[in-house]
Amino acid sequence: MLTIGRIDYANVTPLFHSLQEHFPSADYRFIGGVPANLNAQLAAEKIDVCPSSSIEYAVHPERYLILPELSISSAGPVASVLLFSRVPIEELDGQDILLSAESATSVNLLRILMGKRFGHSCRYTVSSSPLDEALRTAPAMLLIGDAALRSSMAGTGLRIYDLGLLWYEWTGLPFVFALWFCTRSAAKTHYQEVRLLAERLVQAKAYADREREHIAEVSPEAAWMGREGLITYWRENISYEMGEAQKEGLRLFYRYAAELGLIPAAPELHFFH
Numbered sequence: 001m002l003t004i005g006r007i008d009y010a011n012v013t014p015l016f017h018s019l020q021e022h023f024p025s026a027d028y029r030f031i032g033g034v035p036a037n038l039n040a041q042l043a044a045e046k047i048d049v050c051p052s053s054s055i056e057y058a059v060h061p062e063r064y065l066i067l068p069e070l071s072i073s074s075a076g077p078v079a080s081v082l083l084f085s086r087v088p089i090e091e092l093d094g095q096d097i098l099l100s101a102e103s104a105t106s107v108n109l110l111r112i113l114m115g116k117r118f119g120h121s122c123r124y125t126v127s128s129s130p131l132d133e134a135l136r137t138a139p140a141m142l143l144i145g146d147a148a149l150r151s152s153m154a155g156t157g158l159r160i161y162d163l164g165l166l167w168y169e170w171t172g173l174p175f176v177f178a179l180w181f182c183t184r185s186a187a188k189t190h191y192q193e194v195r196l197l198a199e200r201l202v203q204a205k206a207y208a209d210r211e212r213e214h215i216a217e218v219s220p221e222a223a224w225m226g227r228e229g230l231i232t233y234w235r236e237n238i239s240y241e242m243g244e245a246q247k248e249g250l251r252l253f254y255r256y257a258a259e260l261g262l263i264p265a266a267p268e269l270h271f272f273h
């Protein structure tokens, strides 16, 4: 039996849909959650395999192996990692910025963009308040996942900065928000099962690409994003690729994070084979 974490966001619905439709298995137990929560369960080995925040790998590289050919990334706008601001981003120097409690990677990406790209020094506080309430106490807030998608659709009248786009304009590289990792202990005790799952996920990625339209029809997110909205998001924003460009983007993110003291050191990328 493998315990698999599942991010409860629209960004990964096509992959899980394809996995469960094409490779239904009584040997898989799924645990849903937001990334911050899944990271903690992975670190505690309550989950064997999980798509989770790319920064979590850099925090505990000795605990994980990365499954090859998979990511949740974007080469340009990601549409679901957004800074909502009452003022232009250039005016946020010295200000308080609120951070989604669900994220681990994007909050660090924001610190890197603010510090290194814009030369800003801001104060950051984690907040679980709804956006309209939160922005009564601070000029800007970072949201990720479905909360970001929903708020951007709600027409808040706020300025919206897409972190995937800010990174891409600045570096010319994709940004890897999430990696699929397995714990090193699961790789030892359940080697064959993890290997089979890793192969199935790469196949599921191809199915997800081919069957996007059908998946959008049967996905619960269509109720609030619309079928066309979902298809566009999956086709134009979210990528599951992990090629050389994604690896380069990931290494650069780790290098900047280490330079700012957000992680102890930029880790080597160790893959499961």
Ligand SMILES: C=C(O[C@@H]1C=C(C(=O)O)C=C[C@H]1O)C(=O)O
Binding pocket: 007, 009, 011, 035, 036, 052, 053, 054, 072, 073, 078, 080, 081, 102, 103, 104, 105, 106, 107, 144, 145, 146, 177, 178
């Ligand atoms: C692309 C996204 O990236 C997510 C952002 C994460 C983070 O900030 O830690 C973790 C997993 C990703 O699913 C999104 O939120 O839609």
